[in-house]
Amino acid sequence: MKILLTGINGQVGAAIQQALSRSTLPHELIALDRHRLDLSESTSIERALDAHQPDIIINPAAYTAVDQAESDQDAAFAINAIAPKQLAEGAARLGIPLIHFSTDYVFNGSKQGAWLESDTPQPLNVYGASKLAGEQAIAASGCAHVILRTSWVYSGGGKNFYLTMRRLLSQRDAVNVVDDQFGTPTPAGWLAEVVLQLLDRWQAGQWHSGIYHCTPTGVTHWLGFAEAIAAQLASEQRLTAKLSGIPSSDYPTPAQRPANSQLCCNKLRGTWAIALPDWQSAFTTYL
Ligand SMILES: NC(=O)C1=CN([C@@H]2O[C@H](COP(=O)(O)OP(=O)(O)OC[C@H]3O[C@@H](n4cnc5c(N)ncnc54)[C@H](OP(=O)(O)O)[C@@H]3O)[C@@H](O)[C@H]2O)C=CC1
Ligand SMILES: Cc1cn([C@H]2C[C@H](O)[C@@H](COP(=O)(O)OP(=O)(O)O[C@H]3O[C@@H](C)C(=O)[C@@H](O)[C@H]3O)O2)c(=O)[nH]c1=O
Numbered sequence: 001m002k003i004l005l006t007g008i009n010g011q012v013g014a015a016i017q018q019a020l021s022r023s024t025l026p027h028e029l030i031a032l033d034r035h036r037l038d039l040s041e042s043t044s045i046e047r048a049l050d051a052h053q054p055d056i057i058i059n060p061a062a063y064t065a066v067d068q069a070e071s072d073q074d075a076a077f078a079i080n081a082i083a084p085k086q087l088a089e090g091a092a093r094l095g096i097p098l099i100h101f102s103t104d105y106v107f108n109g110s111k112q113g114a115w116l117e118s119d120t121p122q123p124l125n126v127y128g129a130s131k132l133a134g135e136q137a138i139a140a141s142g143c144a145h146v147i148l149r150t151s152w153v154y155s156g157g158g159k160n161f162y163l164t165m166r167r168l169l170s171q172r173d174a175v176n177v178v179d180d181q182f183g184t185p186t187p188a189g190w191l192a193e194v195v196l197q198l199l200d201r202w203q204a205g206q207w208h209s210g211i212y213h214c215t216p217t218g219v220t221h222w223l224g225f226a227e228a229i230a231a232q233l234a235s236e237q238r239l240t241a242k243l244s245g246i247p248s249s250d251y252p253t254p255a256q257r258p259a260n261s262q263l264c265c266n267k268l269r270g271t272w273a274i275a276l277p278d279w280q281s282a283f284t285t286y287l
């Protein structure tokens, strides 16, 4: 099986590349960074698909700078909506499946309890709107697809809340973090293992197109995630900061973020028989 993988320098792309390199899954990997496949260039996608003739596409590349997207709408939509549309149309043309990633930020955060795949998205920010447009274009293309909607992704590399907090909590005297936005931290390494399980099932002839929520179980707020990170730093004798909770109104950002974006992942568990760790044990397992 020939896999075309985008975004290999991102958190999830790098984790998938690493997981594939360790796996026994027979495959050939076409691993493409921004220089080998610039998703903002309209002709490059069709050219890459024709040149490589993959059997499956995995697209973790995205415009993920949530605040910057507010003033950079065209770039966010080019990479998060138009590029996935072109990848999906290419997949439909070649008769191959597409594995894609989306976000909890497609929801408005107002629900009490975990969001279902059947709930209506209503993004509060440009990033969420661009990711939703990508989902919709993929569904409309008619290609076989799995869209994994995940949340609060972190890893030991790249740009993420985990590494930002490790830096701030080990340098400052005080750090304030919002305690009124709820969701579920998700390790990139676990997402990569989920993708490998999907590839395994696909090689065995199984496929179930659709959107799947994909996070560990449980819910916390950003402060709760920061507390777990602080505990890790304390165990390394590197914690310098006192950590306090604040309301979002005390942490103004260009993009509005959902108050509750916990995702119910029973559909993923039921359809693909994928086990979900709780977010705290995932945190210790993957870092
Ligand atoms: N990070 C998170 O918290 C969450 C992420 N997601 C989704 O999961 C997926 C993976 O996210 P994650 O790995 O964290 O994202 P990252 O920001 O870590 O990586 C995104 C990758 O996309 C690449 N990219 C950006 N623009 C282009 C372009 N024009 N052409 C080619 N490549 C480009 C970047 O390249 P370069 O390295 O060169 O900049 C980067 O390697 C995305 O779909 C994201 O929307 C969903 C929920 C939460
Ligand atoms: C750095 C920092 C952030 N915060 C707040 C701001 C924000 O509400 C929250 C998280 O901040 P960040 O900017 O790290 O996270 P953010 O960029 O909103 O993360 C999102 O990224 C995209 C790609 C997704 O798809 C989402 O699932 C989600 O992971 O924490 C504090 O309260 N104190 C701080 O010191």
Ligand SMILES: [Mg+2]
Residues within 6 Å of the ligand: 064, 065, 066, 067
């Ligand atoms: Mg951010």
